[in-house]
Amino acid sequence: MTDGNFCSTCLDEIDLDEETEISNKRKNILIITISSFFLTLSILFEFIFLNFEFIFDNFIYSQIFAGFVVLISGFNIIIDGFKNLVRKKITIDLLMSTAAIGSFFIGHGGEGAAAMFLFFLVEYLEEYASDRSKKSITSLMKIAPETAIIKKNGLYEEMHTHDVLKGDIFQLKPGDSMPLDGVIVRGSSSINESSLTGESVPVFKKLGDEVFAGTVNLNGYLEVEVTKTSEQRLLAKIQNIIINARKEKSDIEKFVNRFAKFYTPSVILIAILVIIILPVFFQVPLYDSIYRGLTFLVISCPCALALSTPISIISALTSGAKNGILIKGGKYIEELNNINTFAFDKTGTLTEGILEVKDIISFDGISNDWLEIVAGLETLSEHPISKAIVREAKNRKVEPLNIVGFKSITGKGVSGEFKGQRYYLGNKKLFQELELVVPENTMAPFMQEGKTVVLFGNNKELIGMISLRDKVRDESRKVIDELKNRKIKSLIISGDNQKTVNAIQKNLGIDEIYYELKPDEKQNVIKNYVENGKGIVMVGDGVNDAPALATSNVGIAMGGIGSDISLETADIILMKDNLSDLITLLNISKKTSRNIKENIYLAITIKFLFLILTFFGYMNLWIALGFGDLGVTFIVILNAFRISFIRKFR
Structure with missing residues (x-):
């Protein structure tokens, strides 16, 4: 499956036919x-073979060879x-x-031939620069196979991914690439997601976990239920983002394009005036x-000026993609x-959006033996708090005890x-209903630190307390400090309580x-900043922050992998789910802006100087x-390529 041909129809849709290229x-x-x-022959006959005379003199041969070049x-x-001239469009080609x-006509055919040849060479270099970004899209298209092995009535058959429907089940052997997005319904394995996230460390996936097209199954047998068709899969959305990003023009790029439309006909008019004015007045x-x-x-040819912005933007988009940052357009x-x-x-x-246990306190101040009972209770629950406590128990090598008569008490615990004794684990409201005295003074310091407190006991007494807190990302402090260094203000806009x-x-x-x-109130905060002319970036998970x-x-969405809303709503997606990429993004933006200005100033300055010398x-x-x-x-082209070598912020 992984060695087969890839869908030529899909490739044609984005005009990336490799054979034609x-x-x-x-x-x-x-x-x-x-x-x-x-x-070379034209130059040799004009400047080197001074004594060569055969039928015609050297100048004629030089002009003939120059004509071949043109x-x-x-x-x-x-x-x-000339086609565009007929359509009343004056272009660089006509110039x-x-x-x-x-x-x-003035006996300088060799120079005219050199002008045409070098112009062709410049256009070739432009095309090469553009192809560098196209190749990243082509390679992205090819990482997902075009066929899948589908399970039908207990048998397996190979089908084109376009014909696979939601709910179908496909199999994957070790080494196979994922053809479609889905959920694992059988087996477990390590999955290489580097094609989507850039992260080289494989991710272990088990029953119920999501997997994505283009990732690679490393070591286990899997059966996966399709959740998205070939047109809906994450990989297809990423491809569309990259393609559309190349079409999305920044304001400065639009200005340069508008300027070029008037520039070329103006240059031709000025050249005619130069030819007329010099003999008459000088x-x-x-x-x-x-x-x-x-x-x-020739000097006025606006190639460098026209290229100054788009070539830098393409390099910036490519640099972002290399670092797992999907940018939807140059304007961002x-x-x-x-x-x-x-x-x-x-x-x-x-x-990280994952709770972790911070404190375990026994009210008798002596023993934590009750953790075995707590682990037994939480093993039977799917609540995020339960998962955090179970993880902590495993880390402490605490074996959960066998609990019977398990009950989930909605909103309480x-x-x-x-051994015939009923135990409770939950919030203070649960124990207040059991008419037990809740140790408010003991809980208060933990709650002021933004921690969630869970109490444990039976219907006679409270035995212990566990505090939990959402784990702060390792890189968050470094990112906030770097924003401060750049004089950028930071806000938290959250639905959580004030203490947290x-x-x-x-x-x-x-x-x-x-x-x-609430989501609409978050929007109002952002709206106030925008309306007051304060440029603001919103960084969220792409769901309730839409x-x-x-x-x-x-708008920047964290962890674009697996989140449809982030791909649709955000302007930029950090695919690696790493906050440090924000600083890398700012570095790309800053360098691109500086690069564009350098290109424009260089093109205008040199051309203006040469025009004066020509006159x-x-x-x-x-x-x-x-x-x-x-x-x-x-x-200009080489300068733009420098953007591709921006180092990732660490």
């Missing part, structure tokens, strides 16, 4: 090779340029075609003025530079019998807290092309 790449390399050969490397460029063809020979006008066209990278406040949900964001939120605030050094809020995520300037006759087509156009464009 390879064919185009080979064709382009062939064009570059042949054009390089003829361009026809081979510039054929599609010239056709596209370069005019400069290259015009150079032959007594420059017509031949020289035409040459300067053509040089002006740009928006992060205007943020001065981060709002956090508490449970599952600043904390549990009870059960051991206060405890987290004190522990992490949060600037401001909001507590006991309204706040949608209202904030940038006064201190520039030729070779230098204009090698430095003013190709050189700047190449630097």
